Amino acid sequence: MATRVARPRRPVPDEVVLEDEDAALEALASRRLRVALGLTAAMLVVYFGFILLIAFAKDFLSERIVGGLTVGIALGVAVIAATWILTWVYVRWANRVYEPGLRAIREALR
Amino acid sequence: MSVIGAFTPGEANPVAIVFFVLFVALALGITWWAARRTRTTEQFYAAGHRVTGFQNGLALSGDYMSAASFLGIAGLVALKGFDGLIYSIGFLVGWPIVLYLIAEPLRNLGRYTFADVVAYRMRQTAVRVAASIGTLAVVIFYLIAQMVGAGTLINLIFGLPYELSVVIVGVVMLTFLLLGGMLATTWVQIVKALLLIGGATVMAFLVLLKFDMNPLELFRSAESQFGSSVLEPGSLVSSHWDAISLGLALMFGTAGLPHILMRFYTVPDAKAARSSVSWATLFIGFFYLLTFVLGFGAMALVGQKPISDIDKGGNAAALLLAENVAGTPFFGFIAAVAFATILAVVAGLTLSGAAALSHDLWVNVVRHGEAPRASSCASRASPRS
Numbered sequence: 001m002a003t004r005v006a007r008p009r010r011p012v013p014d015e016v017v018l019e020d021e022d023a024a025l026e027a028l029a030s031r032r033l034r035v036a037l038g039l040t041a042a043m044l045v046v047y048f049g050f051i052l053l054i055a056f057a058k059d060f061l062s063e064r065i066v067g068g069l070t071v072g073i074a075l076g077v078a079v080i081a082a083t084w085i086l087t088w089v090y091v092r093w094a095n096r097v098y099e100p101g102l103r104a105i106r107e108a109l110r
Numbered sequence: 111m112s113v114i115g116a117f118t119p120g121e122a123n124p125v126a127i128v129f130f131v132l133f134v135a136l137a138l139g140i141t142w143w144a145a146r147r148t149r150t151t152e153q154f155y156a157a158g159h160r161v162t163g164f165q166n167g168l169a170l171s172g173d174y175m176s177a178a179s180f181l182g183i184a185g186l187v188a189l190k191g192f193d194g195l196i197y198s199i200g201f202l203v204g205w206p207i208v209l210y211l212i213a214e215p216l217r218n219l220g221r222y223t224f225a226d227v228v229a230y231r232m233r234q235t236a237v238r239v240a241a242s243i244g245t246l247a248v249v250i251f252y253l254i255a256q257m258v259g260a261g262t263l264i265n266l267i268f269g270l271p272y273e274l275s276v277v278i279v280g281v282v283m284l285t286f287l288l289l290g291g292m293l294a295t296t297w298v299q300i301v302k303a304l305l306l307i308g309g310a311t312v313m314a315f316l317v318l319l320k321f322d323m324n325p326l327e328l329f330r331s332a333e334s335q336f337g338s339s340v341l342e343p344g345s346l347v348s349s350h351w352d353a354i355s356l357g358l359a360l361m362f363g364t365a366g367l368p369h370i371l372m373r374f375y376t377v378p379d380a381k382a383a384r385s386s387v388s389w390a391t392l393f394i395g396f397f398y399l400l401t402f403v404l405g406f407g408a409m410a411l412v413g414q415k416p417i418s419d420i421d422k423g424g425n426a427a428a429l430l431l432a433e434n435v436a437g438t439p440f441f442g443f444i445a446a447v448a449f450a451t452i453l454a455v456v457a458g459l460t461l462s463g464a465a466a467l468s469h470d471l472w473v474n475v476v477r478h479g480e481a482p483r484a485s486s487c488a489s490r491a492s493p494r495s
Contacts, residue, residue, distance in 0.1 A: 036210035047203040051357030054196065054343045055350040061192075062342035068330035070341045072192055073402070079199050080395045086206045087391045091384055099381060 021105050028101045032094075039090050046082045050075055125442025126267045133305070133450045134282060137298045141286050144294035154291035155222040155465050156375040161296055163382040167389020170373050172299030173458040174201075174364075174394055175306055177259045177425075177451050179401070184431070185424025187405020188417050191332070191340030193347055194405055198398035200360025205394065208365050209387040216374045217383040222469045223462070224371045229474070238475050242466040245368040249463035252367075253456060259425070260452040266426070267445045283456045287464070295457045296376055302447075302454040307397055309447045313428075314400045316435040317407035325403060332410040340409065369455075369462040407431055 053061055053075070061072035148154055161169070179201065186194030219227045225241035257276050264275035286294055321327035332340055339345065347353040374383045408417060408427040411434050420426040432444035 040207055040210050043203060043206045047199070047361060048357065050199065051196075051353055054347060054357075055353035058343050062338075066326065068326040068328075068333060068341070070192070072343055073195070073329070073341060076195050076199050077399065077402075080202060080399060083202050083206055083391060084395055087209060087388045090206070090210060091388045094384055095381075 021108050024101075024105050024108075028098065028105070032098055035090065035093055039086055043083070043086050046079055046086075050079050123267055123438065123442050123445065125439045126445040127442075129443050129446030130268075130449055133301075133446055134453075136301060137282075137286060137294075137450075137453070140297045140301070141290035141294040144290035144297065148289075148291045148293055151222075151469075153293065155372075155461070155469065157292040157296050159376065159378050161376040161382075163377060163385030164389055165296070165300060166373055166377050166382065166386035167393065168303045169296045169299035169376070170370060170386055170390035171307070171393040171397070172301075172303035172454055173369055173373060174367075174390065175303065175397055175451065176256065176455040177263075177448060178255075179397070180306060180310070180451055181259075181263075181425045181428050181448055182423075183398075183401045184404045184408055185417065185421070185427035186346075187401060188408035188412070188427040188431075189414055189424040190345040191336070191406075191409070192343050193345045195402060196343075196347070196353075196356060197360060198401050200357060201364055202391070202395050202398055204361045204365030205387060205391040207361075208370070209384065209391070212365075212371065213374055213383045213387050214380040216371060217377065217380045222372065222375055222465045224368065225466070225470045235475050238470040242470045242475075245466040245470075246463055248368055249459050249466070253459050253463075256452050256456050256459070260449065260456070262421075262425075263445070263449055263452065266420075267429075267449070279453060279456065283453060283460060286453075286457050287460055292372075292376060292461060295454075295461055296373075298454050298457060302450045303393065305447045306451055307393060309444055310397060310400045310404065313432055313435060313440075313444065314403040314407070317403055317411065317431070320411065320435070325406075328403065328406050328410060332406045336409060336414060340406075368466065369458040372458075372462045372465060404428055404431060407435075411435065 054072070061070060061075070063071045065071060065074055152159070183194055183197050186197060188194075216224060216227055219230050223241070223245070225238045225245075228241060229237045257279060260279040261272045261276040264270050264278065265272045268275070270278070286298060318325065318328065321331065329341055343353075347356055373386070377383050377386055405427070408431040412427065412430045417424055417427045417430060420430070429441060429445055429448070433441040
């Protein structure tokens with residue numbers, strides 16, 4: 001619900017242009033929502049995958065990869081790394097696609 | 111209570127006092143500087159929307175990494191092993207969700223509190239009352255925990271009576287807030303985040319020095335002293351439901367903290383809000399990786415018994431480890447950092463409670479959106495929440 005983009009409030013003379021830009025904005029906003037929900041799902045899968053392993057596969061997490069390193073600790077570090085990567089993916093997408101798209105619509109409305 | 115090295119619980123530690131006084135002086139200096147720049151409600155609650163993404167990322171980290179993250183997790187890992195790390199991981203994974211779903215709409219639609227965003231499309235009064243109740247409930251319970259922690263810590267390190275310690279924390283924190291508002295709070299958080307991350311990094315480095323800079327060597331040492339189970343799950347979460355319920359609570363419970371959400375209003379736009387979350391995720395993730403080393407370091411170097419002798423919850427683990435790896439001066443420094451941590455989190459929490467009371471309840475529910483002057487008065491009276 002709250003993921004919709006605030007519409008630039010600027011008096012626009014031409015109704016047709018407004019409709020075009022409106023549609024473009026809607027498309028961009030729903031694209032952002034799809035990316036955001038997809039990445040949210042990815043984060044949830046990674047994290048709750050880890051939690052479910054803790055709940056149901058203790059033996060697997062207790063296995064030694066090498067002396068001193070259990071699968072559990074290695075996966076824990078991997079979850080933290082995944083958090084960084086998923087954050088980076090979104091910020092990169094937003095800066096390369098979403099922001100320029102927004103800027104283009106704003107320019108068109110000017 | 112037992113005596114470990116030079117650290118005697120309940121006796122004043124001069125180094126800790128010097129560092130602590132330095133931090134409070136620095137924070138008061140920041141407050142004095144911020145107070146001269148804080149004139150409007152906008153500035154009081156949102157630092158005039160002029161904090162940069164990187165600065166806000168540090169401040170978010172400062173707000174988020176409370177004493178529970180530092181003393182609590184280190185102690186939990188030291189006493190329980192692997193299961194303590196679930197906290198480190200669960201506390202972090204809420205951040206991308208905040209980034210994807212909350213940060214931008216919040217920055218675009220809100221003014222001071224998250225209720226602004228919800229009230230945008232729904233019935234103002236009911237939404238604001240509900241949101242304020244939620245915020246105040248979180249803030250009060252969180253504040254109580256922090257104040258108890260602060261009281262215990264001062265009592266442990268400076269030898270002051272518990273009640274007096276709590277009063278001192280309250281007074282210092284109120285001074286920051288009433289005079290400096292969000293701008294002072296932001297800079298206090300930034301200083302505290304740098305101190306905390308810096309202190310923890312140095313300490314982890316010193317621990318790893320004793321193990322040939324190899325964390326696996328450290329884990330092996332912990333395992334050989336306290337049994338192979340310390341590297342395996344099961345000591346805290348015994349049943350399936352324990353694990354699932356803890357996992358859910360850690361992720362979603364910490365993603366919506368009101369003093370964190372409020373930080374998104376201090377930046378100029380959605381882009382800066384985004385960049386501040388990614389910086390915060392980087393810093394906080396790095397810090398939680400350090401807790402792996404600090405927790406097992408305390409277990410292997412200090413031992414479980416001396417830690418639980420001082421405090422059954424393990425909260426003394428990080429402090430004892432500091433003493434163990436670098437002696438009393440470093441212990442004093444880490445103690446002061448821990449205290450600064452509590453102070454800063456208390457400030458952030460109180461500000462968000464004040465915003466809920468004065469902006470949501472007073473201005474928008476009682477006065478129906480009028481009287482910004484009254485709001486400023488109410489907020490300056492309200493931090494007592």
